[in-house]
Amino acid sequence: MTIMTARFASILLSGCLAASLFSGPVFAVGDDNSTMPTCKKGEIYDQKTRKCVKQQGANVSDENRTDYAYSLAKAGRYEEALAMLDTVKDQNSAEVLNYRGYATRRLGRTDEGISYYLQSVKMDPQYAKVREYLGEAYVIKGRLDLAKEQLRAIKAICGTACEEYQDLNAAILDPSKI
Secondary structure (H helix, E strand, C coil): CCHHHHHHHHHHHHHHHHHHHHCCCEECCCCCCCCCEECCCCEEEECCCCEEEECCCCCCCHHHHHHHHHHHHHCCCHHHHHHHHHCCCCCCCHHHHHHHHHHHHHCCCHHHHHHHHHHHHHHCCCCHHHHHHHHHHHHHCCCHHHHHHHHHHHHHHHCCCCHHHHHHHHHHHCHHHC
């Protein structure tokens, strides 16, 4: 490849990357669903077609809607996340309750978030992510004793090397990390 061809390829590639960054879906920063993009308001990311589609009339599964709501919440779009969760048919799944708790807690409604987390834990006591978020809510409330209970539960579920344990432990040691 000549220098001119290599440079043209580099310019073309950077232009394509820039275009893809500014048009189309934006990928949420987060842990569980970090590869699920977020779309503009009024759209939902369809995991089957791998593109943003109009939310109204979208034929996507409850699991897709739940995952997308979490991506919205991780992107700081909490009200939209709650609205998306409202479209899920099965409101009583551990994930829906956990993500509803996460979004309400991040909106400053910590007690409401805790109530959703507790319902989620009751449904699935082995769900480490909800225990992490419940523990973080307890840290916010100044209840380090209850946060440490959740940390012990997470350790029993997945050990000390899992992300949920590491994140909650960091929050207990330094609440500004929440």
